[in-house]
Amino acid sequence: EPEVTQTPSHQVTQMGQEVILRCVPISNHLYFYWYRQILGQKVEFLVSFYNNEISEKSEIFDDQFSVERPDGSNFTLKIRSTKLEDSAMYFCASSKGQKDEETQYFGPGTRLLVL
């Protein structure tokens, strides 16, 4: 069964550094998402992406964040200047976008630790 994959599984970075988290969505899916889960807290929506542009973003997704689909398979989340509070598990998800049957499939996550 096709799966969403993410790399790296873990990343440690210094505050102020840029990080890029990578995702390969399921191949025939059209919608892509990033969520994050701070340790011990709920999963929070960051952004959705369709047809090479952002569909929706949350208040968390400020100017420090950006997303890109640089080629036909990858979907990336960039954090320009990381802060301590960016430490979290970041999940990528994708969906077909079928009307009335929207299931989002999640990747295994990237655990980001900002020191």
Added chain:
Amino acid sequence: AQSVSQHNHHVILSEAASLELGCNYSYGGTVNLFWYVQYPGQHLQLLLKYFSGDPLVKGIKGFEAEFIKSKFSFNLRKPSVQWSDTAEYFCAVNAGTGGFKTIFGAGTRLFVKA
């Protein structure tokens, strides 16, 4: 505002006990409802989903959930839990077609004693 509430943050059960995890949502219009499970150290996995039709849906590993529209609820049940069901369970909702964010509840951490 859209929200999902899970009634219990932590549940401890013995093996073979019955399980019911409560979930209520606040969301205008037609919704899709989900339960995801996150086993220790693993990623979110879809347990079951409801889109339309029979409000009693069956998922993997013997889990089922019942959608009660009048109560805005989507409770998860399992008649007899196993030690391997120890995990965190998330109720979630989204609004149909693609591009819509999925809103998650805070999660219920289930611990099953062997």
